[in-house]
Amino acid sequence: MLQADSARNRLTGIGLVSLTYLLFSLLDGSAKWLVGGMPVIMVVWLRFVTHVLIAGAVLFPLRGSSLVRTRYLRWHLLRALMLVAMTGINFWALQYLQLTVTSSIFFTVPLIIAVLSAPLLGERLDRGRWAAIITGFVGVLVIVRPGSADFHPAMLACVVNAVLYALFMLMTRRLAAYDSPETIQYLPAVGAAILLAPFAIAAWEWPDTWLEWTVACLLGVLGGSGHYLLALAHRYAPAGVIAPFLYQQVLYMALFGYLVFGDVPSAAVWVGAAIVIGSGLYLFSRERRA
Numbered sequence: 001m002l003q004a005d006s007a008r009n010r011l012t013g014i015g016l017v018s019l020t021y022l023l024f025s026l027l028d029g030s031a032k033w034l035v036g037g038m039p040v041i042m043v044v045w046l047r048f049v050t051h052v053l054i055a056g057a058v059l060f061p062l063r064g065s066s067l068v069r070t071r072y073l074r075w076h077l078l079r080a081l082m083l084v085a086m087t088g089i090n091f092w093a094l095q096y097l098q099l100t101v102t103s104s105i106f107f108t109v110p111l112i113i114a115v116l117s118a119p120l121l122g123e124r125l126d127r128g129r130w131a132a133i134i135t136g137f138v139g140v141l142v143i144v145r146p147g148s149a150d151f152h153p154a155m156l157a158c159v160v161n162a163v164l165y166a167l168f169m170l171m172t173r174r175l176a177a178y179d180s181p182e183t184i185q186y187l188p189a190v191g192a193a194i195l196l197a198p199f200a201i202a203a204w205e206w207p208d209t210w211l212e213w214t215v216a217c218l219l220g221v222l223g224g225s226g227h228y229l230l231a232l233a234h235r236y237a238p239a240g241v242i243a244p245f246l247y248q249q250v251l252y253m254a255l256f257g258y259l260v261f262g263d264v265p266s267a268a269v270w271v272g273a274a275i276v277i278g279s280g281l282y283l284f285s286r287e288r289r290a
Helices: 007-034 040-068 073-093 099-106 109-121 127-144 153-175 181-202 210-236 239-261 267-289
Strands: none
Touching (some): 007 040, 007 239, 040 210, 073 181, 099 127, 099 153, 109 127, 127 153, 127 267, 153 210, 181 210
16 A cells, blocks of 8 residues: 655655666666677566566565455556566667667656646646656757767667656556555566567577576566565655656666776767756656645
């Protein structure tokens, strides 16, 4: 059940979501390293299979059959399909783009949530909110720079991914009122592992080294822990409170990209990211005043 909206619970939610995005940054960095030598479909499948096996080994002794019991199975199945699509798109794009590029485009999620809240939740967008949303998407254009030599179609895939993730976040918040965080993170991973199994087996390649095996198993730990903490954070704090802390991820991504891959983000990426982040923070400040 959702916790009371108090200052202490909000701080707890902020702490949980901050750890969440650190884990997600490590997940993306590890996946980017793996897809350099393994088929994307295999990496995606291993991410979910290891998630299911490790989380199951830890959670079933604690929760028993309640781990997989829900009255909202259709919602979990839909989230499983979305999780497959989001992870596949993201891992594919990481073959071609720097971590800071994918994360900066991902920062449009709060802006997309604001746009979707009008038709889905009946919320009204005033001129200030529209100005923030439009400015944020101008920032995306600065990053993507369509028509330039630096443009890659994978950037458009990242935009699609941001839309999917915005919908995923709205569904997570809805389910957090009814199901436990353990169930919310576990059932979609089970569905994703089953859906992808035939495709992964068809493209099967054994990891070449123990390091690849270790990193592949780590994907499940990082993904499962991240989604568990994200669902838990939504039980302690409203989405509007914890969403701004998404932006710290660009620092993790930039550091990981530089240390592991030697990537140095261009000036356009930093400028575009600053515009997107500034727009999102302005939007959040208006929501808090409202």
